[in-house]
Structures are given as C-alpha cells and as structure tokens.
Amino acid sequence: MSDTQVIPAAMEAVARPARRSEWRSAYLGTPGNALVTLVCGALILLLAKAAFGWLFLNAVFDGGSDACKQSSGACWPFLTDKLRYMLFGFYPFEEQWRPLVALVLFLGACGVSMVPRVWGRGLLIAWAVVILPGLYVLMAGGILGLTAVPTSKWGGLPLSFMLSFVGLAFALPLGIGLALARASHLPAIRVLGIGFIELVRGVPLISILFMAAVMLPLFMPDGVTIDKLLRAQVAIILFAAAYIAEIVRGGLQDVPSGQFEAGRALGLHYWQVMFKIILPQALKKVIPALVSLFIAFFQDTTLVTIIGLLDFLDTVRTALRDPDWQGIAVLEGYVFAAAVYFLFSALMGVYSRFLERHFNTSYR
Amino acid sequence: MLFLNDARFRAVFYQFLAISLVLLAASAMYATASANLAKQDIATGFDFLSRQAGIAISESSIAYGPTDTVARAILVGLINTIKVSLLAALFGTFIGVLVGIGRMSTNPLLSRLMLAYVELLRNVPLLLYLFLWYFLIILVFPPVRQAIQLFPGFFLSNSGLAMPAVEWQSGFGLTFAALAFGVVAALVVRAVSQRRRIQSGKANAGWIFALVLLVLPVLAVWASGAISLSWSAPEAGRFRLTGGLQIRPEFVALLIGLMLNLSASVAEIVRAGIQAVSKGQWEAAQALGLPRSRTLRLVVLPQALRVIIPPLTNTYLTVFKNSSLAIAIGYPDLVMVSNTIMNQTGQAMETIAIFMGIYLGLSVAISLFMNWYNARVALKAR
Known part of the structure; x- marks a missing residue:
C-alpha cells in the first residue's frame, strides 16, 4: 500500500495512456478473453433485466392479494402489509x-x-x-x-440479533477460558478442554439445540423450569464458545513463547502473564476472525426456527402462510429475508476486512 | 495455605478440583435425570433399538419398511446423510474450484461475477436457501397428474424425477467385491509403473494393464452368470408414481443448497491458496514458455494444494454437519429419523446420544482421512 504513495508525479503521466490499453487487454486481449467478456456481459445483462422486470416493471405496487395473483412480478403490498409482523413477530x-x-x-x-x-x-x-x-x-x-411482555412473545429481527449477539458476548469469555485450558500444561485441565471443544465441534448445531430443547428439562430438579428462549441461548453460547476457543488458540500459538517466559521471569503470576501480556497480543490478532465467526453465527441463529422459536426467518415464513397471502408472495418473502440477512452480513464482512487492514494481520 | 505455595502441589490440587467438579455435576445431572425419567414413566436403555420402528421413511437406499427395527431406521437415515453429503462435497468442490479460479481471472467481468456469486452465497443463511430451493422446485414443476414425460419412462413433476431403474435380484455383493478388487489391483499397477517411469525416464504401457485389471474382474463375474437383474419402470398411479428410481425434491433441494454453500467456501479457499503461491512461480513458468492454463494446472495448483487442504477439511466437516438441516425441508436424514423415533419412544437421551455419537465418530474419521491426505501432499523435506 505504501508503494503507491511514493510514485512520482512524472511517472503517473507516463502511466496514464498505458491504462487504456490495459483496459482493452483486460476485456478483449485474446479471442478467448473476448469470448469470456461476451458471455459474462450477456449473463449480467440477462440477470439485470430479469431482476428489474420482476422488481419494478411487472411488479404490483398497490392493491391487495388479488392484484398480486394476476401479476408475474414482485408483490410490494405484501411487504408493506406484513412488514411489522415479519420484523417483530407476536410482540x-x-x-x-x-x-x-x-x-x-x-x-x-x-x-x-x-x-x-x-x-x-x-x-x-x-x-x-x-x-x-x-x-x-x-x-x-x-x-x-x-x-x-413474556419472552414467548418476542420474535423477529430483535430476537435474531439477541440470540447471536448475546450468544457471542457470553461465549467470548468462555471460549477464552477453554482456549487457555487447552493450552494448559496441566494434563487433566487440557483433556477436559480438548474433550469439550472437540465434542461440540464434532456435532451439528441442531443436535445441541435439540439437547437444549428436549434434554435440558430432564436435568433440572423438580419445579425448576427454564425459559425456552434461554435454553436456546445457552445452547448457542456453548456452541459458539468451542469455535471461539479454536480461534483464540490460533492467536495464542502466534504469540512467541518467550513472551510467557519473560513474564514469568519478571515474577508475574500465570494469570497476570495471561491477562497483561499474552491475551492482549493474541486477541488483537484474532479480532477479524472473530468478526467472521460472528457473521456465521448471525446466520446460524436461523436454526432456532427448527426448535420452534420465532426468529426473523420464522416470522417471515409464518407471514407467507397468512391466509390472505398464502402461496402468492412466497418468493417476495424469501427475497426480502435474504436481503436483510445479506445487508447485515455484508456490512460485517466489510467491517472485518477494515479491521484486518487496521491491525494489518492479513495472512495473504 | 502453605501447600498452595508449592507449585507441584498446586498443579495436582487444581486438576483434582477440576475433575471432581465435572464428576459432581455429571452425577447430579444423572441423578435428577433418572429421577425425572422414572417419574414420567419413560423407559431407559437401548432395548428400543431392536423393537419395531413403525415409521415410514420416504427415501431409502436399502430395503426398509415400517415393520423393520429402530436400528435399521437409524441406519437408513445415516445412509441418506452420507449420500447427500458425499454428492454435495463432490459437486461443490468441482464448482468451487472453477469459481475460485474464475475469481483470479484477469478479466474483470468474470472475476466480479464470481465475487458476486460467492458473496451472495456466503451472506445469506443456508437454511433460507434450502427453503427457497425447495419452494422453487415445487413451484416450477407441475403436479404428478400432469407429470412431464421427458423420455419414455422418465417423469418430471413436483414430487421429483422418476426414472426406470435396474434392480439387483442377486450378485450385488459379488459385483461390488470384484469392482473393489479391480480398483485396488489397478492402483497397485499404476504405482509400480509410475515408479518405473520415473526411474527409467521412459513412458511405459502400465496404464493399459491397469485398465484391463480394473475391468476384468467385473466382466468375469458378469460372464459367470451369477447375476440376475430386473427392470423396474415408474408407473403413473392416481396420486403418485410408483416403482423405478425416484429422485425426490427434498433431496434435490438439500443437495443444491449444500453444494452451492460448499462451493462458495471452496472458491474462497482455492483463491487464498493460489494467492499464497509466490509470484516467482508464475513468472518462472511463463519464462519456460508454459501457457497460463498449464502453469495453473502443473505448477501453481499442486503447490496451492498444501495451503488448501487444512481449511478444505473443515469445509467438508461443515457440509457433513450442515446436512442435518435436512429436517427443515423433510429429507429423512439421520437427525430427522432420530427425531421421529424420539417423539415415538420418548427416549430422547438415548436417541440424541446415538446420533451425536455417530456424527462425532464420522467427524473424527473425516479429519483423520484428510490429515493423512495432507501428509501425503505436504512438502517433503529431502
């Protein structure tokens, strides 16, 4: 990056005419390349035309479900009618x-x-x-x-954000603890850490959600019931912690062991060395990876719909089954949900890449 | 607190503390769970595995009926899981490698198009895509009564693709054994001839022997007449097609979803792997006069493979675990079959333990296999 700043102005003047020929060779260069340009261009035009036609030209902007039934385009009234339900569920x-x-x-x-x-x-x-x-x-x-408002009434986008954000916030300290356990020199602690991490990473999230939904009540003493939402939240926290632990382990391994030894030589206690010397360095290295993990977990929270929680995907699907709109605006609903997930995930992806540049920890 | 100042004692003490805490929690959970189960009158133990399952499974690669045992029903689910994961891994890797290479193209249109493909797949939840693909399949194809006949015997409708199939009456095991023998023999011959070629520097005809060895055992078994086959064609009933080979929409939707999801990850991994190969390798190959495509195939990809394998392992493990989303669209995989059994018998703990154990075991097996492959392609210090 710093190379571009030292190019003298005179050289830029020389470089400019070359850019046009570069442009031409990039798109047309060889016959094969020209063919690739042609095919890709045609594909992009076709997709753009189909999307534009569906979204605007053939779309229905007002009227009810009857107008949408007649049209082959997008049904905007569905979105305006069901937007509040899709966003907030039964609140x-x-x-x-x-x-x-x-x-x-x-x-x-x-x-x-x-x-x-x-x-x-x-x-x-x-x-x-x-x-x-x-x-x-x-x-x-x-x-x-x-x-x-009881938690059974919560739903929609706030629930999706809550499950993923609170999940990760609680999973982070737990994951750091697990990573330290896995790197510990005490064999019993290490085995317990490895056992938990590998057990959780070896099974699908849905099985842990099932465990939380079906098995957890069995482990509770008489009279103690845990809220369904809280159970799913605990499952997500445990699941996320195992993955965070593996990311943090990568960061810990990147810190030279001399740092640990130097800390101990100064007379610092194990925890002081960890919290004041090792972890600050290790965590700084893995922040971009943690943001990427957060994107994955934000999307994985959709799985709670399988155990009957009303997250955003679930409220959208329920809206599709509304008697007024049944079978009319299915594609619209899914595209809307996809657009919302895409927006937030892509924003976090941009942020992750920004952090990577900020810390300059890119491995490429 | 004199003991705690002794580092060795402290080490033993902390480990003892950790283990006893875990054991204490486990035994407390076990006690409450068994008390709760006794109160709800739910049986424990694994006896239910040999009992009659009594559930119908819409897709099965082995003979199965509702009168078969619970264990066999779980096996059917497991085979379905493995089938869809393997196919998704195979096709997804193929597409992903192409997309990853397309991402590195010097043509800006192609590379941007591939970027859009990857971003669209990575930023939208897999579950949403599964619902979408399933809905589109149901929407696009007509109901069974108006099934489209592609060729005689091939019917396409919203309950899937039905086509004629060969059914084995006998000799399936024998053919399979012959095929396995042929593959092993061919691999051995190939390895030997390759070593000779490297030693002598001359091409040899080893591949002909390998090919003959591959085909010969199967042909021999077939010629011996130990095999009998029968032909089964789908027939249009009132509400559905019966007989023949049926590819169901749930399976196709799941396969497409998993495959595309995997291909986006593979594309990113391949791109990172290719970028990890130093630029000098490209330039050296170019200086030797290799065209770009052969440089990629012969020089860059073999080196990129070393960077690619470890993250690829994780991706395969992910696709295997993600196949459990099948339950959302009704494809009878391991989790869905187990869930049905759980609801019927009430033995949640045992059933969850079984399918978690299976996932865990297979995950470990996949990791071991990929580690072995990684060791093979890793740079060997000579």
Missing part, C-alpha cells in the same frame, strides 16, 4: 415501538462500538451495565410503567 401490536427503539439503539450502539478508538474498559462496562440491561428492560417491561 403486542401497540407495544411494537419498544422492539423498534431497542433495535435502533442496539444498532446505533454497535455502530459506535465498531470504531477501534472508543474500545476500552469504559465501553465494556457501558455495554454490561447500561446498554444490555437497558435493552432487556425495554423488551421485557414490567417496570417503569412498561407492560410486561
């Missing part, structure tokens, strides 16, 4: 400003927290003491004059 209709505010606050807080300059202990405390409890109170209610 009481008059109270839906609460999940909306919670969502906006959450995304705003995430946006601010994404700037590396504001990272620090203060931010962590703000999240733990103010933001997360605040969001919970807003969603659950019961105090401050807010009506109580």
